[in-house]
Amino acid sequence: MDNMVNIVAIIQARMGSSRLPNKVLKNLPFFSSETLLSNIVNRLNEVKSINKIVVATTDKSSDNIIEEYCREKKISVFRGNEKNVLERFYIAARNYKADIILRFTGDNPIIDISLINESLNEFQREKNVDYLSLKNIPLGMGVEIFTFKALEKNYLNSIFEYEKEHVTPYFYKTCPQNFKILYLDKNKDEIPPLRFTVDTFEDYNFMCILFDELYSKNNFFGLKEILELREKKPWIFEINSSIMQKRVCATLDEEIEEAKRLLKKQDLNKAYKFLTENWRK
The missing domain is CATH 3.90.550.10 (Spore Coat Polysaccharide Biosynthesis Protein SpsA; Chain A)
Structure with missing residues (x-):
């Protein structure tokens, strides 16, 4: 090129x-x-x-x-x-x-x-x-x-x-x-499915702690340093682990499937059952 x-x-x-x-x-x-x-x-x-x-x-x-x-x-x-x-x-x-x-x-x-x-x-x-x-x-x-x-x-x-x-x-x-x-x-x-985006207060709190741990040693710390920290202090990475990321849905069917997934994850079983039974297969 x-x-x-x-x-x-x-x-x-x-x-x-x-x-x-x-x-x-x-x-x-x-x-x-x-x-x-x-x-x-x-x-x-x-x-x-x-x-x-x-x-x-x-x-x-x-x-x-x-x-x-x-x-x-x-x-x-x-x-x-x-x-x-x-x-x-x-x-x-x-x-x-x-x-x-x-x-x-x-x-x-x-x-x-x-x-x-x-x-x-x-x-x-x-x-x-x-x-x-x-x-x-x-x-x-x-x-x-x-x-x-x-x-x-x-x-x-x-x-x-x-x-x-x-x-x-x-x-x-x-x-x-x-x-x-x-x-x-x-x-x-073999990189674990971690979350390094900031969408919520939990994400921001996690990011502040991550920077407290790593920024003073290297302003441009990367994945290698983060994974090393995870080995030493795995609890830090639990702070935002339950946050659900928004998905890009192209169709109504995809949105319905995503809604069912979220309902199931939140144990909203009645709503999940209703949606499953009433939405076209």
């Missing part, structure tokens, strides 16, 4: 959140001036192949504070549609003349630099890859990489709300046959 390609990392971020409002600018470590968002930017600055880091926030007035924060920190910022995040990504990538895009979200503050470098190297080594994603990695450490050409095809052809909200389902769920997709499977490393 041409060495002159423009590699742009785009971080989607907004202040609105139903479960943990204003999370992207919450302090991390707790007693510091750093935030969830600044930790992501700081880590991406360590990935030397990336030419530009852009925070893509919404055009809502409640997100003015994100734009102000980014300008104060000299971070490039783009503002666009709140609901159509795919459009926001596409226009941001087009404005910054991206050839390759790395997608991140503002609630995942411990993206692993070594995993990002590995993913970028594989993406550039393989010929004509449109989309790359990591598999079997803790939630919140994922890496997604795609070409601008693939993003444009995604943008022009996505019609469903879930595609526009979650940016990349058109690649891996709707029309994977239209793209050359590369999955880096980390299952061989």
